[in-house]
Amino acid sequence: MTSTSNDDDAIVERAKKIPKTLKRRYRMVALDLDGTLLSTKRTVANVQAEYLRGLSEKGFHVCIATGRAATGTYDHAAKLQIPKLPVVCSNGSRGFFWSPSSSISDGNEDDNDNSAPMIEELFHHQVPxxxxxxxxxxxxxxxxxxxxxxxxxxxxxxxxxxxxxxxxxxxxxxxxxxxxxxxxxxxxxxxxxxxxxxxxxxxxxxxxxxxxxxxxxxxxxxxxxxxxxxxxxxxxxxATSNKGVGLRRMCHQLEIPLDQVIAIGDGCNDLEFLQMAGLGVAVKNAEPEVKEIADINLDFTNDDHGPMRILQELEEKGELAFQ
Missing domain, CATH: 3.30.1240.10 (Hypothetical Protein, Haloacid Dehalogenase-like Hydrolase; Chain: A; domain 2)
Incomplete structure (x- = not known):
């Protein structure tokens, strides 16, 4: 597990009020971007990227689920550098696997050069x-x-x-x-x-x-x-699209039951998304409507590395399943 600074440890201490979840082993986390995984500066913190990449390397599935269009996800996928990263975008209308280009994965280019990612289309539901x-x-x-x-x-x-x-x-x-x-x-x-x-x-x-x-x-x-x-x-x-439906479509592709998925979000477009998953988590800065339906309301925000904190908590409880 990635080591944390004293400030990070203090954040973890403030998170001790997280209620205990049902004893269930989760196989995937689906992460909203804006207001959730991204900081207020709209970047993925290095410590979170490293932690999520580490989970993926151990066999735990990490998925991006966002209202953004595909091109708005590429920079953040490149920061994670997770091969065959599942991405649900356009609020559930489109899904694909993102992988670094061969030049990036071979180490021949700068890690931030994501100009030629490899995209494997999975589904695309267009507006009539x-x-x-x-x-x-x-x-x-x-x-x-x-x-x-x-x-x-x-x-x-x-x-x-x-x-x-x-x-x-x-x-x-x-x-x-x-x-x-x-x-x-x-x-x-x-x-x-x-x-x-x-x-x-x-x-x-x-x-x-x-x-x-x-x-x-x-x-x-x-x-x-x-x-x-x-x-x-x-x-x-x-009419058939929202982030919850997009998550369901992606889970069908991955053959992962929805009740083995953690969804983390903050905005009103995340309502169905959190309700569809086995465990719906709202960061502290989430909209009131989202907090009302979430299974867990965190005491820390996107700037406090909220997604990483709850995943660390669940990992320590033995509730994350690694292949």
Whole structure:
């Protein structure tokens, strides 16, 4: 196990209030990124990356599960350097295995060069064309900007300074490159290149109005509407998709029962995710709705290395299964 500093030891001491879990041996942890595994500086701490890599080397499964698009996960997957890392992205709409490129794994390139990861696609549930077309009309009517996620590309139809401000904020937040498009995605639609998700961006402090508009436009049987991690965007997904369903799809691929999975998260898009897993864990900085349904509420945050702390606790109790 990775050694900790005195400060880290103090964090562990503050975590002693973690309630005892049922005696069960878990085979996998599924980790949300923003607000959970990532610090407020939006990076994976070295100590957590080393610990998670060590668990993987011992045969314990580590999975990323995020609302981000695939390209927004690559830098963090590269930090973990876990071969065939399971990734659920776009809030459960897409799943794949990530592996370092051969040049990285052979040690011939800098460890941070993840320009050519190897991706093995597992599932991809796209937004139906009719829903995309209605979302475009709705966005134009209310002045929202749309980001369109197709495979590893992200397109946006910025039409005014507010739109450009929003997409710039999103790029600054995630590091994802946005390609401008003029035709409201008509060429993509004509080619049937349907998105894994749509992101609506708006100049709306709390997003309440935009979410109300979207929920009035789409019935739950037509699309899944997800409150964004930040208040100035929200997502439109295939009606069959959410992070809990994405986790279930990934577990089916790995042949791991859901009751042998730990899910750790913080945001409203993690609700189904935590409920689907055998053990749902909320970090201290989680939304109140998430804490309400979690099996365990931690006394430490993402900046306190929350995911590592609970995994260390469970490992010490003998509740992690190694192959």
């Amino acid at each position: 064309k009719e829903v995309v077309q209605r979302a475009i009309r709705m966005a134009n009517q209310h002045g929202y900007c749309i980001q369109y996620y197709y495979m590893d590309s992200v397109y946006a139809n910025q039409k005014n300074p507010t739109h450009y401000k929003c997409t710039t904020m999103y790029t600054d937040y995630t590091g994802v490159r946005i390609d401008h498009i003029d035709d409201d995605f008509q060429e993509l639609l004509e080619k049937n290149h349907l998105p894994s998700k749509l992101l609506l961006l708006f100049d709306d402090k709390d997003g309440t109005k935009a979410r109300q508009v979207a929920n009035e436009e789409f019935d739950p049987t037509e699309a899944t509407i997800v409150k964004g991690y930040c208040s100035w965007f929200m997502e439109i997904l295939n």
